[in-house]
Amino acid sequence: MNDSAEGRVQQLGSLGYLCHGLGPFVLQLFCLTLSTILLLAILVKVSNVAYSHGQEQAKKEKVYKEMTQLKSQINRLCRPCPWDWTVFQGNCYFFSKFQQNWNDSVNACRKLDAQLVVIKSDDEQSFLQQTSKEKGYAWMGLSDLKHEGRWHWVDGSHLLFSFMKYWNKGEPNNEWEEDCAEFRGDGWNDAPCTIKKYWICKKSAMSCTEK
Structure with missing residues (x-):
């Protein structure tokens, strides 16, 4: 989790603390809604980070596969002797x-x-x-x-x-x-x-x- 996600977690904790002492139902409902939105934002951010990591890993695997295929092609082109020999x-x-x-x-x-x-x-x-x-x-x-x-x-x-x-x-x-x-x-x-x-x-x- 990056700094942005950690910040949202801290905000979520502060919001919960502030809302704890509120009595009226409307205010509690409002705080609950804000808490839900902030939690969803954190989950989306974490999901994006995981997705980006997965994309990076997939790119590395693709590059490795292409290099392996290229090496195989070069080996097939390899000449054991110089030209004219x-x-x-x-x-x-x-x-x-x-x-x-x-x-x-x-x-x-x-x-x-x-x-x-x-x-x-x-x-x-x-x-x-x-x-x-x-x-x-x-x-x-x-x-x-x-x-x-x-x-x-x-x-x-x-x-x-x-x-x-x-x-x-x-x-x-x-x-x-x-x-x-x-x-x-x-x-x-x-x-x-x-x-x-x-x-x-x-x-x-x-x-x-x-x-």
């Missing part, structure tokens, strides 16, 4: 539109907060090999620049023996100081790192799940 099994891949040498390809991926692609599974290899066949020979993040014949990925990991099967027949042969690996045809080939080729970057996909 392709998502595959939780990772994002960027296939370049122009060619450059291996070192420049490594740096280009770093500028995109990614790595020249490091292959971690047979499924990933199959996906990248097929895509490179469609787009053109492309660099991967594999080289033996530090030590001839010892192939390492750009993240420092060794080339697993189980992945050796992906070299094309007779490769790697280091025929012309070929220290960097590319996707070529149905498998891998070693090539001079200075040759310009397409390149593929890789980074983890973003999560679009609600928290």
